[in-house]
Amino acid sequence: xxxxxxxxxxxxxxxxxxxxxxxxxxxxxxxxxxxxxxxxxxxxxxxxxxxxxxxxxxxxxxxxxxxxxxxxxxxxxxxxxxxxxxxxxxxxxxxxxxxxxxxxxxxxxxxxxxxxxxxxxxxxxxxxxxxxxxxxxxxxxxxxxxxxxxxxxxxxxxxxxxxxxxxxxxxxxxxxxxxxxxxxxxxxxxxxxxxxxxxxxxxxxxxxxxxxxxxxxxxxxxxxxxxxxxxxxxxxxxxxxxxxxxxxxxxxxxxxxxxxxxxxxxxxxxxxx
Amino acid sequence: xxxxxxxxxxxxxxxxxxxxxxxxxxxxxxxxxxxxxxxxxxxxxxxxxxxxxxxxxxxxxxxxxxxxxxxxxxxxxxxxxxxxxxxxxxxxxxxxxxxxxxxxxxxxxxxxxxxxxxxxxxxxxxxxxxxxxxxxxxxxxxxxx
Numbered sequence: 001x002x003x004x005x006x007x008x009x010x011x012x013x014x015x016x017x018x019x020x021x022x023x024x025x026x027x028x029x030x031x032x033x034x035x036x037x038x039x040x041x042x043x044x045x046x047x048x049x050x051x052x053x054x055x056x057x058x059x060x061x062x063x064x065x066x067x068x069x070x071x072x073x074x075x076x077x078x079x080x081x082x083x084x085x086x087x088x089x090x091x092x093x094x095x096x097x098x099x100x101x102x103x104x105x106x107x108x109x110x111x112x113x114x115x116x117x118x119x120x121x122x123x124x125x126x127x128x129x130x131x132x133x134x135x136x137x138x139x140x141x142x143x144x145x146x147x148x149x150x151x152x153x154x155x156x157x158x159x160x161x162x163x164x165x166x167x168x169x170x171x172x173x174x175x176x177x178x179x180x181x182x183x184x185x186x187x188x189x190x191x192x193x194x195x196x197x198x199x200x201x202x203x204x205x206x207x208x209x210x211x212x213x214x215x216x217x218x219x220x221x222x223x224x225x226x227x228x229x230x231x232x233x234x235x236x237x238x239x240x241x242x243x244x245x246x247x248x249x250x251x252x253x254x255x256x257x258x259x260x261x262x263x264x265x266x267x268x269x270x271x272x273x
Numbered sequence: 274x275x276x277x278x279x280x281x282x283x284x285x286x287x288x289x290x291x292x293x294x295x296x297x298x299x300x301x302x303x304x305x306x307x308x309x310x311x312x313x314x315x316x317x318x319x320x321x322x323x324x325x326x327x328x329x330x331x332x333x334x335x336x337x338x339x340x341x342x343x344x345x346x347x348x349x350x351x352x353x354x355x356x357x358x359x360x361x362x363x364x365x366x367x368x369x370x371x372x373x374x375x376x377x378x379x380x381x382x383x384x385x386x387x388x389x390x391x392x393x394x395x396x397x398x399x400x401x402x403x404x405x406x407x408x409x410x411x412x413x414x415x416x417x418x
Binding site for chain 1: 289290292311312313315318324325326327330331332334335337376379380394395396397398399
C-alpha cells in the first residue's frame, strides 16, 4: 500500500504537468489498481479524472481514446465492439471482474507497460499512437521500447485502416493473468503498385506477442513470413522471441504456445477476411 | 471531502492515501468489508455514480462530489436478492454477500435478458469460498424467471 501527502484533483493538463514536474515524488494516478499493490511514498497524487479524458471519440479515419477511458468502457462501447473485429473490446473481458474494469484505465495500462497486459498487446498490433501532453505523439512501439518518463498521457489514437484483427490469450483460469497473449493484425495495402499482386500477397501483418512474460513485442520476421504466405516460417520466427519462465508457465511452454496461437489466429479469421 | 452516500450529503475529512472502503466504514456503512485487499475478490463492491467499483482500491478523495451507494442505499432490491440467497443456501458465512448483492443489482440494471455466459462474465469478479457458486446460479436463475 502506498502513502501520499496530498491528493489533488486537477482542472487542466497544464496544472497536472506543472505539479508532476514539481517533485519526483509526485505521481499521476490513473485507476490506481496496481499502484496500491506496491509500497511507495508519494508527495502529491495527481488525479486527472476531471479533464474530460474519459471519452471515446470516433472519427472517419481514427478512433481517439482518452487516457481515463476505463477497460469496461472499451468492453461495452458499441463502436469498438464492431471495430477491429471486436479484438479491442474482447481482449479486456477476462481482466479480473467488472468492478476492476470499471476502475482500471487505458492510460494507466499503457503507462504501466505490464508484460501481462492484454490491451497493450492489441494496441501494438493496431499500431496505436500515444499522445502525451506537451510532446509529439509517438508510436506505441517506440513508446514501449523507450525508458519510462514522467509525462501525462492524454490519448491513445488508433487509425481505422480496415485492419482484420485476431487476439488470443491463454490463461490457467479465466480472470487470471494471461500466461501468454498474441495479437495479429492484417492490413490491406494502400500502395497502388500492390494492386497488381494477388490477394494473399497484398496483405501486410503486425504480429505481437505479450506475457512472454515480458512486455508485448512485434515479431517482424514472422510478419514478413506471413506476407509471403509462409506460415511455418512465421511459427518458427515467433518461437525465436525471448521467453522466460514464471509461476504461470515455463519458457518452453510459452514458446510452443506462441506458435499455436499464431496458427490459430492466422487461420481464423485473419487470413480469411 | 463532500459526497453523497445513499442519498445523504456527507462532509468528511479524508487522508490523501485513504481508500473509499475505510471512509465508508467510518460513515457507519459496516456492510462494506475488506476481503482480499488486492482488487480481486469483489467483497468490497459499492457503486460510484451507479457503477460497481472496488472500494478497497478506489481513492476516497476521488469520490468528491460523486454519488456513492452501498447495500444500505438499496434496501428493497437488496432484500429481494438476500431472500433468494437464503432460500438457496447461498449465504453460508455471508462475508461476501453484500459485495455480491451489489454486483447482482448492478447487473440487473445493466443487462437486459443476459445469457448465462454474460451473467458469469459480469459476476466473475465476485469470489465466494463457501458455496461453489451452484447455489448462486440458482438464485440468478430465479431472479430472472
